[in-house]
Amino acid sequence: MSLADCFALFVKFFFLLTPPFVMSAFLSVTKDNSIKERNYLALWITLWILIISGILLFFGGFIFKNFGITLDAFRVGTGALLFLTSVGLVSGNSIRVPQGDSIQSLAVVPMAIPITLGPASIGVLMVYGGEIKTGLGFFLAYLSISAAVICVGLLLFVSNYIQKAIGKNGLVVLSKLTGLILAALSAQMIFMGADGFLQEAIKNALK
Numbered sequence: 272m273s274l275a276d277c278f279a280l281f282v283k284f285f286f287l288l289t290p291p292f293v294m295s296a297f298l299s300v301t302k303d304n305s306i307k308e309r310n311y312l313a314l315w316i317t318l319w320i321l322i323i324s325g326i327l328l329f330f331g332g333f334i335f336k337n338f339g340i341t342l343d344a345f346r347v348g349t350g351a352l353l354f355l356t357s358v359g360l361v362s363g364n365s366i367r368v369p370q371g372d373s374i375q376s377l378a379v380v381p382m383a384i385p386i387t388l389g390p391a392s393i394g395v396l397m398v399y400g401g402e403i404k405t406g407l408g409f410f411l412a413y414l415s416i417s418a419a420v421i422c423v424g425l426l427l428f429v430s431n432y433i434q435k436a437i438g439k440n441g442l443v444v445l446s447k448l449t450g451l452i453l454a455a456l457s458a459q460m461i462f463m464g465a466d467g468f469l470q471e472a473i474k475n476a477l478k
Contacts, residue, residue, distance in 0.1 A: 317424030350460030
């Protein structure tokens with residue numbers, strides 16, 4: 272990979288992570304938490320995205336193939352999970368940490384997957400992982416992806432200032448709007464997954 276390819280991958284992956292949406296979801300699910308807890312969660316979200324991105328880049332195709340998981344199946348599963356999250360946000364309920372657990376339990380699900388790393392970004396990781404053939408190529412690709420993830424993580428750290436700017440009422444409105452967007456996104460994921468299954472079934476039936 273050239274430096275131009277690395278920069279292009281950085282820009283592409285940064286926008287695939289949808290920073291404004293991730294930040295609004297982060298503010299919504301942490302509206303009852305302290306600044307310290309929010310920063311702690313932002314750190315763990317960033318670390319988990321870095322770890323999961325690396326695993327998917329290097330082993331994503333192998334994992335999906337050997338477990339018989341398709342991208343369409345992943346779309347349906349993540350769509351269902353997002354829908355449950357969206358219902359709570361629209362109804363005004365926060366995503367609460369289970370009793371006895373730390374706020375870190377929100378870092379992987381739902382924040383890292385599927386809110387930040389959705390089917391689109393996971394698909395890109397799997398495609399790049401399949402196309403890169405050299406160790407240096409993998410290293411440069413992961414470096415570019417890591418830079419994009421860290422930029423999103425830094426935005427989560429400054430989300431406190433955004434909360435102060437929009438105020439409590441603005442945060443409530445933002446939470447409900449985020450829930451509506453999540454609901455629409457979950458429906459789109461489920462429909463795309465179902466459509467993929469149907470097309471594959473029709474193709475197999477016509478063979």
